[in-house]
Amino acid sequence: MIEFLNDSSSFRTFVRNILNVSDLNLVMSTYAGLEEVLADEIRSIGGRDIELHTRAVSCVGDKGFLYKANFSLRTALRVFFKVTSFPIKDGEDIYKGVHDIDWGSFMRVDQTFAVRCILNSELFDNNLYPALKAKDAIADRFRKDTGKRPDVNKTEPDLEVQLFIHRSQCQVLINSSGASLHLRGYRQEVDRAPLSEVLAAGIILLSGWDARFPLLDFMCGSGTIPIEAALIAGKIPPGTFRKSFAFERWLDYDEALYKLIRETQLDRIVDYDAKIIGNELNKWVVKKAIENVESAGVEDMVTINCGDFRDYDPGINRGTIIVNPPYGDKIPVEDIESLYADIGTRLKHHYAGWKAWILTGSPEGASAIGLRPHRRIKVFNGPIECRLLGFELFEGKRNERFDRENKRGQSDSEGQ
Numbered sequence: 001m002i003e004f005l006n007d008s009s010s011f012r013t014f015v016r017n018i019l020n021v022s023d024l025n026l027v028m029s030t031y032a033g034l035e036e037v038l039a040d041e042i043r044s045i046g047g048r049d050i051e052l053h054t055r056a057v058s059c060v061g062d063k064g065f066l067y068k069a070n071f072s073l074r075t076a077l078r079v080f081f082k083v084t085s086f087p088i089k090d091g092e093d094i095y096k097g098v099h100d101i102d103w104g105s106f107m108r109v110d111q112t113f114a115v116r117c118i119l120n121s122e123l124f125d126n127n128l129y130p131a132l133k134a135k136d137a138i139a140d141r142f143r144k145d146t147g148k149r150p151d152v153n154k155t156e157p158d159l160e161v162q163l164f165i166h167r168s169q170c171q172v173l174i175n176s177s178g179a180s181l182h183l184r185g186y187r188q189e190v191d192r193a194p195l196s197e198v199l200a201a202g203i204i205l206l207s208g209w210d211a212r213f214p215l216l217d218f219m220c221g222s223g224t225i226p227i228e229a230a231l232i233a234g235k236i237p238p239g240t241f242r243k244s245f246a247f248e249r250w251l252d253y254d255e256a257l258y259k260l261i262r263e264t265q266l267d268r269i270v271d272y273d274a275k276i277i278g279n280e281l282n283k284w285v286v287k288k289a290i291e292n293v294e295s296a297g298v299e300d301m302v303t304i305n306c307g308d309f310r311d312y313d314p315g316i317n318r319g320t321i322i323v324n325p326p327y328g329d330k331i332p333v334e335d336i337e338s339l340y341a342d343i344g345t346r347l348k349h350h351y352a353g354w355k356a357w358i359l360t361g362s363p364e365g366a367s368a369i370g371l372r373p374h375r376r377i378k379v380f381n382g383p384i385e386c387r388l389l390g391f392e393l394f395e396g397k398r399n400e401r402f403d404r405e406n407k408r409g410q411s412d413s414e415g416q
Contacts, residue, residue, distance in 0.1 A: 027058045028076040033379030034202040038075040045072055067261045070177050071239035074201035077180050080173040088170045091133045098137035109146050112153035117163040134163055158249045178246035185241030186296035189288035190222045195324050200228040203388050206377055207322055207357045211274050214319035218309035220278030223289030225322050230298035233274040237265045278304045279312050310342055318353045327361035337368040344369035352395040361386040
């Protein structure tokens with residue numbers, strides 16, 4: 001996420017642009033493996049000059065687009081805008097570059113701030129020292145301009161400044177989202193090692209699920225995949241459930257504009273007769289999943305059942321399965337290979353005509369499935385490198401299926 005937007009621009013020009021609701025350089029962070037999905041989302045809501053980076057996508061948009069991105073993007077973790085960038089050799093260069101910024105354009109002296117730092121440089125041993133220099137620079141700039149300095153709040157600051165230091169370049173960005181956007185706000189309860197809402201939405205979009213057909217997660221845990229699928233099918237913005245975003249505490253916050261953006265996005269919600277099913281073995285976890293479904297307001301689209309996936313029969317002959325089985329790390333599994341072998345057996349013998357996608361961070365488990373995936377997509381679940389495996393399920397062996405289709409094609413040709 002460090003290498004993007006290395007061209008430096010005048011901070012005064014930037015302030016003039018934001019106050020005039022002109023173009024801003026924006027950066028959306030995400031999980032590794034979801035960059036292309038996020039880029040497609042950004043494009044669909046009007047982002048321009050889109051570029052993909054490692055765990056991030058950059059684009060250009062105005063203030064209204066910044067509001068819309070926070071409210072509507074399903075696979076973004078945070079939305080940043082770039083204030084400036086400058087070359088550095090040491091901590092004093094960071095201090096000077098940050099001190100030159102007119103921070104009074106963004107916050108009042110009676111508000112709070114915090115500085116975070118992501119470091120990819122040999123100039124410093126750790127990220128604490130650059131963050132400390134930037135913090136001092138902001139405090140000193142306010143003291144110079146007003147005779148007072150703002151307080152630091154590390155947990156819920158009014159303004160969160162993010163330094164990205166890559167080699168000898170320092171970029172100064174501001175977090176417009178606040179808490180990570182994966183914290184939608186609808187989850188009341190979660191199971192152990194819950195899947196991130198952003199990652200759940202990402203793998204659904206990667207799967208190419210057609211919402212006209214059923215979606216099944218037969219190991220649904222607290223229901224994140226079924227709920228995110230319902231939000232996608234109903235075009236319900238993920239920001240619907242958020243209480244606030246960081247940009248609402250900025251000096252230039254345009255409440256009327258945000259209200260218009262929010263209402264416009266909510267007007268796009270549709271009544272969709274999607275059939276989305278979750279299944280979970282643990283009765284207590286099923287109860288939590290149902291509560292989360294109700295909290296998200298999608299109980300008309302999502303059904304949660306209780307039972308063992310080895311016995312579950314949806315009574316449907318076509319659809320998409322998306323499942324995130326345990327990897328054996330956070331949730332202990334007595335025999336990981338046996339579990340995944342049972343998944344493969346169930347898919348092979350009971351879901352002919354379906355498409356299946358399995359997200360796993362267990363290479364041993366993936367091998368034990370016993371089916372050949374037609375797609376392998378590398379994604380990260382936090383720090384865990386995973387594979388999203390796609391399977392096309394059919395009766396009989398693969399070669400036998402192709403033989404039947406070829407013979408059918410030859411017969412049709414002869415009949416003509």
